[in-house]
Amino acid sequence: MQQLRRNRRLRTNDAIRSLVRENAITPNDFITPLFIVEGKGVKEEIASMPGYYRYSLDGIASEVKTLQSLGLKAVLLFVKVADNLKDNKGTEALNSNGLMQRAIKTIKDLAPEMLVMTDVALDPYSSYGHDGIVEDGYITNDPTCDVLAKMALSHVQSGADFVAPSDMMDGRIRAIRELLEQKKFVNAGIMSYSAKYASSFYGPFRDALDSAPGFGDKKTYQMDYANRDEAIKETLMDIQEGADIVMVKPGLCYLDIVRDIKEAVDVPIAVYQVSGEYAMLKAAAEKGWLDHNAVMMEQVTAIKRAGATMIASYFSKDIATLLG
């Protein structure tokens, strides 16, 4: 048989493979999540996230320097709030001298070029561990949006470049955008968790922040993982309400959604490779069942290939180190 087309010609050696490669990973692709706690000199490993830590503010400062030296330019901040500061309304979230607000200032003072993004949601502040104010067992929507908008404003006033609402209340992007415009923070960005699914992959993150729901689950606000069309509806609504970046979360199990959204919208798309995805690979690698670095690179490349513009990932430091 005479072969005319041989696809393997373009795979013959590394040089030709490099020339025809369609997607490449660089440190520019990543947002690094950081977990922050009160105290001094604290560096606590999260049991279900080996190699990932909660830092007190002094530790965050040196961690940010390390990230910068690796070429990582964006962080996403989460705080672990003491139990005695939690209540139903997330009062502590609005404290202008709260842990989040101090963390933003600390990072911005030390490294003004580092892009600071902040998590906006009530769960770490909520005595119920929910992303909204609870009334008669129901996670209320509109009263929650009011608090989220004030929380976002407080972060921006402290110096945050982007706020990242991760709560999935209806109309929160609009509430936040209107308040920021009204207060003349016209350049503050919103990265909206637009298609955020009710996922069991968030378990290790809830360990990290001690933020697991005290009753029920998050299925009345986060999306049903059986749904695909709904992700487009959610995302278009967030863009209409003023989101600059939209997000799909989790990552690997949701790449069909990433591609759908890539085809439907013209704003940058972030994908959050979540805590459970990190934990799975670390556990398998610890057992010697998977090649950690090879699988890590395959996963983030797949996320990018699906259509991600950027990736929030606990692997960002490992990857930037590997890319050296």
Ligand code: PBG
């Ligand atoms: C909470 C929030 C969660 C994550 C980011 N923000 C957890 C949840 O919705 O319960 C998950 C991140 C991860 O698992 O890495 N608003």
